[in-house]
Amino acid sequence: MSAxxxxxxxxxxxxxxxxxxxxxxxxxxxxxxxxxxxGERFAMLTAYDQYTAQxxxxxxxxxxxxxxxxxxxxxxxxxxxxxTVDELLPLTRAVARSAHxxxxxxDLPFGSYQGSPxxxxxxxxxxxxxxxxxxxxxxxxxEMAPQIERLTRGGVPVMAHxxxxxxxEHTLGGYRVQGRGESxxxxxxxxxxxxxxxxxAVVMEMVPGDVAGxxxxxxxxxxxxxxxxxxxxxxVLVWQDAFGLRTGRMARFVKQYADVHAVLLEGxxxxxxxxxxxxxxxxxxxx
Numbered sequence: 696m697s698a699x700x701x702x703x704x705x706x707x708x709x710x711x712x713x714x715x716x717x718x719x720x721x722x723x724x725x726x727x728x729x730x731x732x733x734g735e736r737f738a739m740l741t742a743y744d745q746y747t748a749q750x751x752x753x754x755x756x757x758x759x760x761x762x763x764x765x766x767x768x769x770x771x772x773x774x775x776x777x778x779t780v781d782e783l784l785p786l787t788r789a790v791a792r793s794a795h796x797x798x799x800x801x802d803l804p805f806g807s808y809q810g811s812p813x814x815x816x817x818x819x820x821x822x823x824x825x826x827x828x829x830x831x832x833x834x835x836x837x838e839m840a841p842q843i844e845r846l847t848r849g850g851v852p853v854m855a856h857x858x859x860x861x862x863x864e865h866t867l868g869g870y871r872v873q874g875r876g877e878s879x880x881x882x883x884x885x886x887x888x889x890x891x892x893x894x895x896a897v898v899m900e901m902v903p904g905d906v907a908g909x910x911x912x913x914x915x916x917x918x919x920x921x922x923x924x925x926x927x928x929x930x931v932l933v934w935q936d937a938f939g940l941r942t943g944r945m946a947r948f949v950k951q952y953a954d955v956h957a958v959l960l961e962g963x964x965x966x967x968x969x970x971x972x973x974x975x976x977x978x979x980x981x982x
Contacts, residue, residue, distance in 0.1 A: 719796040722757045727757070727895070727917045728916060736928060737928065738757055738931075739758035739930065740759060740760070741765075742794070743765045745793045748793040752795060757798065758800060759797045760931060761783060761786050761801055762802045763861075764802075764933050765783060765786055780821060784821065798829050803831055811842075813845070815842040831854070832855070833854075834855075834860035835857070835863075836855070847892070857882060857889065857897060860900070872901045883906070883909065886918075894916060899918055900923065902922070906923075907924050908926030908927075917929055921948060922946065932949060936949045938955045
């Protein structure tokens with residue numbers, strides 16, 4: 696009788712999504728509002744795949760955004776504009792399947808919701824039914840109130856996004872701070888409009904810190920800053936920026952907490968050297 700294969704011989708290359716040691720309480724939209732009421736701040740990061748979602752979830756990150764930033768951080772585009780719904784849905788599924796505690800936000804890409812409230816609803820439903828997202832994010836202030844109202848009326852929680860909105864970069868004249876001087880009132884008006892329309896939270900991007908602070912004090916819903924100072928209720932960064940997978944010049948608002956690029960580069964070089972020298976695989980790696 697032939698010997699049974701060892702677990703090492705039959706194990707898959709990846710271990711799949713890890714199951715939590717004990718059930719974790721899922722972060723819900725109302726939990727973020729309760730945190731704001733208690734004066735507690737929360738963290739949000741982008742995630743686009745199984746292992747980053749799993750890692751950030753384990754780290755206690757409250758919110759994971761499957762951003763349209765996958766366009767220029769995963770798919771090789773120069774901006775967020777080219778990414779499609781069909782490209783983002785598999786990434787959303789991967790994150791939703793792998794995060795057992797974090798609130799998972801699906802980001803509606805350019806052209807998938809601006810046309811009408813019904814277009815927005817149809818797209819959002821796909822993100823929740825096919826992608827497993829718990830809520831969606833869309834860009835725009837007062838002009839997006841009808842879309843936000845339609846989504847919330849139809850059972851889709853909405854995170855709004857005002858200030859600098861990357862999908863409108865050509866209209867805004869490039870990556871520019873929004874809300875300086877007299878235009879500060881527009882930021883506050885947009886924030887109040889999305890709150891009144893039913894948004895459960897609002898991202899403010901590249902907004903002066905004092906303006907973002909005023910908005911945060913005026914709103915009952917949580918604010919999430921990215922380049923908007925430290926008075927917001929939460930903060931978000933693109934993970935490749937925050938942990939140094941992306942190299943080169945960073946936006947002023949980015950703080951790098953690790954140098955993943957350097958670690959991967961060194962590891963890849965060492966692997967290549969071992970292969971070329973014939974020292975990998977060694978006897979311990981051979982059946």
